[in-house]
Amino acid sequence: PVSQKNETTTMIPLDFSKSADGLLPAIVQDHASGEVLMLAYINEESWKKTLETGKAHYWSRSRKALWLKGESSGHVQMIREILVDCDADTVVFKVEQLGGAACHKGYRSCFFRRVSDGKLVVDQTPVFDPKTVYGS
Amino acid sequence: PVSQKNETTTMIPLDFSKSADGLLPAIVQDHASGEVLMLAYINEESWKKTLETGKAHYWSRSRKALWLKGESSGHVQMIREILVDCDADTVVFKVEQLGGAACHKGYRSCFFRRVSDGKLVVDQTPVFDPKTVYGS
Numbered sequence: 001p002v003s004q005k006n007e008t009t010t011m012i013p014l015d016f017s018k019s020a021d022g023l024l025p026a027i028v029q030d031h032a033s034g035e036v037l038m039l040a041y042i043n044e045e046s047w048k049k050t051l052e053t054g055k056a057h058y059w060s061r062s063r064k065a066l067w068l069k070g071e072s073s074g075h076v077q078m079i080r081e082i083l084v085d086c087d088a089d090t091v092v093f094k095v096e097q098l099g100g101a102a103c104h105k106g107y108r109s110c111f112f113r114r115v116s117d118g119k120l121v122v123d124q125t126p127v128f129d130p131k132t133v134y135g136s
Numbered sequence: 137p138v139s140q141k142n143e144t145t146t147m148i149p150l151d152f153s154k155s156a157d158g159l160l161p162a163i164v165q166d167h168a169s170g171e172v173l174m175l176a177y178i179n180e181e182s183w184k185k186t187l188e189t190g191k192a193h194y195w196s197r198s199r200k201a202l203w204l205k206g207e208s209s210g211h212v213q214m215i216r217e218i219l220v221d222c223d224a225d226t227v228v229f230k231v232e233q234l235g236g237a238a239c240h241k242g243y244r245s246c247f248f249r250r251v252s253d254g255k256l257v258v259d260q261t262p263v264f265d266p267k268t269v270y271g272s
Contacts, residue, residue: 012251025161027172034170036163036219039226051251083172083247084256086239090175092247103222111219111228115148115187120220 012051016044018089023059028102031080031094037102038110040069042091054079056093073133075099101127104134148187152180154225159195164238167216167230173238174246176205178227190215192229209269211235237263240270 016022023041030037040058042050045066049057056077060067070076077095084091103110106126113120152158159177166173176194178186181202185193192213196203206212213231220227239246242262249256 012254012256020156025175027163027175029172036165036172036228039161039163039221051254082251083259084249084251085175085246086241086243086248087246090246092172105222107222110221110223110226112222113220115218115220118148118187120148123219 011048012084013088014042014044014047014084014091015088018087023061025090026056026058027090027092028056028077029092029094031096035109036111037077037095037097037108040067047091050079050082050093056095069102070098073099073104075101075133077102099128104130106130106133147184148220149224150180150183150220150227151224154223159197161226162192162194163226163228164192164213165228165230167232171245172247173213173231173233173244176203183227186215186218186229192231205238206234209235209240211237211269213238235264240266242266242269 014024016024023043026040026042028037028040041061043059046057046059056069056079058067058069076098077093078098079093080096081094082091101108103112106128107124108127112122112124114123150160152160154160159179162176162178164173164176177197179195182193182195192205192215194203194205212234213229214234215229216232217230218227237244239248242264243260244263245260248258248260250259
């Protein structure tokens with residue numbers, strides 16, 4: 001839906017110079033419910049790969065490597081729509097989350113905790129057991 | 137709704153060490169529609185101010201100063217709910233956007249552009265004229 005088939009993808013320029021490390025935040029939203037699932041970071045390569053393949057690619061800050069979301073869990077994020085902000089330094093990926101969960105802790109969303117009376121309370125129940133998906 | 141009245145606000149710890157500049161991204165979402173309105177950055181001071189006042193405070197990277205959103209436009213963001221992610225390095229502010237528009241360009245959302253066939257297309261019409269709100 002994002003890239004044109006059988007044609008070279010036109011690159012949408014983003015302002016990667018806005019951050020010291022050349023990374024920009026990508027907000028990941030469930031395309032149907034609008035729930036925010038996670039936030040990850042993209043560099044130019046992951047941006048290009050996402051546009052070309054229609055699958056969300058990020059830059060893993062911990063592994064310092066290109067990261068196809070779902071490469072180990074199978075929980076790939078299929079891109080349904082991409083939004084770009086006024087300053088071209090943040091994007092929204094509206095996705096179909098395969099496997100039903102975005103968080104490595106097994107929750108549907110990484111934002112499974114809510115501030116309530118000055119404390120954090122857990123708002124969701126896990127969709128999968130991380131030990132089963134990633135190994136113990 | 138976030139801080140307890142007449143009591144010292146319990147500070148919810150976030151992992152500000154995760155970024156080189158000590159800033160963490162705050163995703164701002166319309167509390168009713170779920171639309172992502174903008175992304176801004178918080179430091180410890182703006183996080184504390186947001187929890188204490190129930191109004192979204194950020195760190196302005198351009199002005200290098202604490203920023204009460206709406207301080208010049210009047211378009212304050214009233215906090216309805218705050219979510220914290222699994223790594224405690226990103227938050228979601230669910231807000232009531234006063235004035236109906238979050239973007240300094242007059243659009244409801246900063247994400248008023250969508251990727252379509254390798255190009256960016258504008259998806260919204262402005263809610264206000266920036267010249268009227270901020271001066272020309």
